[in-house]
Amino acid sequence: MSEINIVCDYPHSPLKVWRAVTDPDLIPHWTSTGKGARAVGFEPVVGNRFQFVAKPMPGWRGIVDCEVLEVRDQELLRYTWVGAEGEQPSYVTYRLEPTAEGTRFTYHHNGFAGIGGFAMAKMLGSIRRKMLTVGMPRLLAELDETGALRPDGTAG
Numbered sequence: 001m002s003e004i005n006i007v008c009d010y011p012h013s014p015l016k017v018w019r020a021v022t023d024p025d026l027i028p029h030w031t032s033t034g035k036g037a038r039a040v041g042f043e044p045v046v047g048n049r050f051q052f053v054a055k056p057m058p059g060w061r062g063i064v065d066c067e068v069l070e071v072r073d074q075e076l077l078r079y080t081w082v083g084a085e086g087e088q089p090s091y092v093t094y095r096l097e098p099t100a101e102g103t104r105f106t107y108h109h110n111g112f113a114g115i116g117g118f119a120m121a122k123m124l125g126s127i128r129r130k131m132l133t134v135g136m137p138r139l140l141a142e143l144d145e146t147g148a149l150r151p152d153g154t155a156g
Contacts, residue, residue, distance in 0.1 A: 002121035003110035008132050011102040012140045018074040019147025020139055021094055030135035037064070044071045081109065088113065107132060
């Protein structure tokens with residue numbers, strides 16, 4: 001099976017990073033460097049079913065169906081990922097660890113099967129890397145210490 005593993009160190013508190021990855025209004029700000037998905041119906045609550053909705057493109061309807069499997073506030077978010085109807089779920093995990101400089105954020109996506117899964121992991125990995133190394137730092141710089149967008153910021 002193929003997987004994606006990306007580790008980023010951000011000079012921001014776990015509270016701020018957690019807010020960026022769990023506030024549905026903030027998620028499109030950092031995903032905009034990829035396909036700009038909106039988290040529709042998302043709440044960081046076990047059992048919550050939600051969708052990432054982006055612009056459809058040939059071969060993809062623009063919707064990913066998800067279900068929250070595990071949550072530990074400011075530490076862990078794990079959910080299923082189903083990008084096509086009838087597809088077996090893969091699994092996304094966000095892990096946050098406080099560091100002396102801020103937060104180590106680990107993105108892990110596993111469960112891709114077969115040659116199609118290998119290709120999907122390669123494509124998604126490239127997109128996720130850009131989101132987490134370009135989009136996320138840009139958003140985090142626009143948030144105050146509580147994780148709210150600053151009124152004078154450009155992201156809002």
